[in-house]
Amino acid sequence: MTPFEAVVHLKSAMSKSIIGQQDLIDRLILVLLADGNMLLEGLPGLAKTRAIKTLSKHLDCDLSRIQFTPDLLPTDITGTEIYQPDEAEKFTFQKGPIFSNLILADEINRAPAKVQSALLEAMEERQVTVAGSTYKMDDLFMVMATQNPIEQEGTYPLPEAQMDRFIMHVVIDYPDDASELGILRLNKKEQSVADKADKTSLETISQDHIFAARHEINVIPVTEALEKYMVSLISATRYPERFDAGLAEWIDFGASPRGTIALDRCSRVKAWMEGKDYVSPDHIQAVIKDVLRHRISLSYKARAEGITTNQVIDKILEVVAVVA
Template sequence: MNPFEAITTLKSEMSKSIIGQDNLIDRIILVLLADGNMLLEGLPGLAKTRAIKTLSKYLDCDLSRIQFTPDLLPSDVTGTEIYQPSETEKFIFQKGPIFSNLILADEINRSPAKVQSALLEAMEERQVTVAGKTYPMEKLFMVMATQNPIEQEGTYPLPEAQMDRFIMHVIIDYPDDVSELGILHLNKQEVANNDQATKEKLETISQQHIFDAREEIGKIKVTEELEKYMVSLISATRYPERFSQELRDFISFGASPRGTIALDRCSRVNAWMQGADFVSPDNIHAVIKDVLRHRIALSYKARAEGITVDQIIDKILEQVAVVA
């Protein structure tokens, strides 16, 4: 099975367990192929945890779940040195849950900045330094951090500069009625077949398929005109006055160069997942909201008028000329 067939199979198998959240399945696979990390926001019970558990179920890899709480310590995430009172009488490093392939950082905004920064450092540098020694992450490594949008009391919002380290900020909503009915039937089936399901051996795809897919994605062609178009879209978030006074009034500050890099990487992955060998404007438009949603800060006027970042991105797409 080639990489494209393997990813198609993975997506198909995940869709059997996660009903009504096709966009979530698409995005979690896209972020994995882009070698990035994802911030996922949604109400309770919308299959956020189930999604990454299902991914690890059909992918030959390890999963660590970290429940972020106010009393969590950085060492609870990264690990710590433990004294070994044996013949050697020395300290040994005991790895924390961050040393896994897939990391579910559940309700990341429940823990203070010191714990958040420990996780974000590992995300950015792909390594952890403890007592002067550096320990690398796994080659296949992805963090999916979740946030609950309805509870703000007792939370520690991620600073804008740290949110920039997530390649995508994905927002999910309730499923439709038909999907909800399917969820109900699936739950009954899982309860009824629980004993039998545990005995069945699942067919998983190997990590090498992910690495091979990334290699193919790196060969996806992006024309110079499209590269300039992506830069212009990012530039519109930084210098909105060049495009319209309305944008200038609504944007406080825009995306960093990480936004440009993320837009390029995610556009290429989207093109590859569609079976194309080149990036089109449609591929850019398909990912731009999830790529820029957490990289644009709204002004006070925008927040007062109830303007959302997604609406701002729509206005930017209208203002910046699309290349042929």
């Protein structure tokens, strides 16, 4: 099985368990192949937790779920040193749940900033430092953090530094009526004894397929013209007055160089997932909203007028010339 066939198989297997959220499945696999982390925003019950659990079932890897609460401590995530009086080494490091392949950081905005920041080193450097010692994460590592957009009481806004560590900010909505009917029937099926017995024979793909796919993605060429196009798109978030006077009134500050890197990586993954060996402007435009949604700060005027980040990105795509 080639890496592409393995990823297609993974996507197909996940689609059988997650109905009405095909974009979520695509983005979850895209972020995994891009070797990044994802911030997922959606209302309760939209298969956020189910999505990453299904991914771990069909991929040969471990999953840790961390429920963020106001009383959580940083060591609850990273781990801590335990005193062992009967051992030669009096202190041994007890690894926390962050030491896993897939991390579900559920309702990440419910924990205070010092706990949220405990993820920063692991997400960016792929390591954790405790008591002066550094511990490496596994080669396959991804954080999927969720947040609920309708409950603000008892929550803490994510720091900009942490938001920038997420390669994508994905927003999902309710499924349509046909998908809702499929969800209802799938839930009934999963309650049956026969279906529960079938769950022991899940087909999984190896982590090696993911690493091989990443290697193929890394060698996909991007023309100089498209590189300049991506730089221009990011530049429009920083210096909007150079492109459009109205756009300048909507943006306080724009994306960092991480935004440019993320746009390049995600567009190459998007091209690879479509079976292409080159990147086109369509691939860049297909991922730009999820890449930049959390990297653009709207002005007071934009918020007062009800302008959304998606509308700002649409305007950027309109005013920045497309190059082939």
